[in-house]
Amino acid sequence: MMSDKYVLASGDESVNVGIAAAPGASKLFHSDGSRHVKITELRTLPLSLPLEKPIGNATATIHSFSCLAIFLDTDEGVTGENLIFTIRPEQLPLLDSMVKLLREAVIGREPDETEAFWAEAWRRINFIGFAGVSIMGIAAIDGAMWDLRGRAAGLCISKLVGRARDAVPAYASGGLWLTQSVSELVAEAEAFLDRGFTAMKLRLAGRAEIDLPRLKALREAVGGKVALMVDANQGMTAKDAIALGREMEAFDIAWFEEPLPAHDLEHLAEVRVALQTPIASGENEYTRYGFRRMIEAKAADILMPDLQRVGGVSEFLKVGALAAAHDLPVSSHLFPEMSLQIMGSLPNATLLEHLEWFSPLYQEPMEFKDGMALVPDRPGWGFTFDQKALEHHKI
Template identity: 30%
Template sequence: MGAVESNIVSYAKIGADARTAAETGDRIAHIKLSLVFLPLATPVSDAKVLTGRQKPLTEIAFIFAEISTRDGHSGIGFGYSKRAGGPGMYAHAKELAPHLIGEDPNDISRLFTKLLWAGASMGRSGLTTQAIAPFDIALWDLKARRANLPLAKLLGAERDSVQCYNTSGGYLHTPLDQVLKNVEISRQSGIGGIKLKVGQPDLAIDIERVAAVRKQLGNSFPLMVDANQQWDRQKATRACRAFEEFDLTWIEEPLDAYDFEGHAQLAERFDTAIATGEMLTSFGEHAQLIMGEGSDFIQPDAPRVGGITPFLQIMSLGAFKGRKLAPHFAMEIHLHLAAAYPIEPWLEHFEWLGPMFNEQMHLKDGRMHVSDRPGLGFSLSEQALSWTAETEEFGKKP
């Protein structure tokens, strides 16, 4: 037998014995979905409440997905909704869950696309993408846990901690004297920045509150404001001009979230940075914002855009265009993502979710530090279980 014939026989034997990647690997065996309502101790009001567009926030709906595989690996993820939509998200998540049973948990990008098209008749943003987020986040958590790495390290961390600012002490329903007390408590706890809500019907009240906090903090401490989309272009221009003297880190959502052009004009006109993006619910919407030069800071929210998979796409485009990053809410997830962003980011601190998890996050010297726990590094507490309204399971436990 010649050399050529020998090689053909050898390759044929190898081909007969070998298996492809599709024929091997782990498989998703079981999914548990939970609808949990987190009550807030004090109803929360921002500018949307003062203008009558929304009611005070009294609770937050969370949809948790706990995914287990045939080989014994597991991950947990969540999505959320404020004021309305939680039961709708949960209902759609129940429609999506069966599509994952038997799938390879490694194929996260493909599975995101699969779930996106499963609900595409309702669109590829909004509730349909937000219902995907618990699964996508759980799969990334599973992947990092399997590697025995914090998610930030799995993604390739640029840093081990992220500068962190507090929002929850500066809502519009809070009297100014209490705001000043909250500011001091936050600063003593190790927070790195303070954000105030603005958008009062009378701009003079906003200016008074911002001036008082700036005086208390001093000129160098990072201070941000958030108007929650409540100004038109004329009011936003006046407000941005008035706030220039306070050396703010950014002015957030001065206009409607989808007024990309208006935000771009403000970003070009004023020295103070413009931040927006938290209300956008897909990579495509964020791409419009970023490519339209619509802000200096981008503020994607992983649960709102559909999970970590689209968030990473937003990060890549944002970094390419030189945008700064300040993810919205859900610091338990966003700490890991912000730690992997090449440009120094900010993390938003909310203590609201603390009772829902057994583990605590580590804040020190103005920065939130990535723990050494694998994955996202959290598990549901007994308190979260007591707040659970509904559960449903799919597949079989391994």
């Protein structure tokens, strides 16, 4: 049974069934039943997205995003797309090289052979390790395969998997940075409210004398009905996190995110037991095995897979099922345009992290209603790269 510490999903819980007979599902097949879409090429495009103003958390100040667009071409002219990124420009060639290293594991495959690709890619990364950039390379290709599957079948990913809901509650995460003054925080929080958000996240310095006045001003500005999350970005010790966490409880915090370094599961479990506020973590975990260790350590109340680090759609879904088996809710990390489809397919999904970092690269905007992100029915991710934007931002 779920603890009342958890932030639970709300909204339309209707289940979409019968998708095998959906229009366009036969596009993967010849009239004799044989499959005909084959992946023929993998392409990448390095991109740079500068920020108007630097943004900062407890561990970094970010001036731009270095992105890698991934394309899988087929013999039928259908192309699958995906996106990965880094905040450090010098790391982009490493990501690009890792994706290209896995090229032979996907060329010649059919779009729905995601599990076969994963098994082959897993074998190929054996010597270099099962975390870090090797998993990001797998995630880049896996996500493009899922987008391709949806485009070839004429279905969005959530309907390929089995949709759980048509809208997902979202929280505003693209603001409330450490680099902002208290007055700027309040003004931005009010702007989030005007846009319909009923949940938002504040970045912490990890010091009570800085964080508590900012949190107090924010709670007074948004009122008691808005969910406020806080994120320490791995910047604290267990002792300090417990002390600050207890003082923050007066402000009714929805979750305390990554108070400790991601690898320190033992001490994170101590923080979780010591506080009434739910602990959210997982954006720095890799694959189902990392999340299994987190669950076994009882280190978090809410699991937060990141599409790029967890290993793509295939692995995100496995983590979602693993979390459900332990009655744990799942919140997404970054990539809202893509994470939305997965969150729409998980019955234990809670809040979708929303920020607009990558929105300039897409043709279609995300749609919202009453603080809920609407899951698009367009094929694949439901979002397509804007070719003019790619040309403008390419390196």
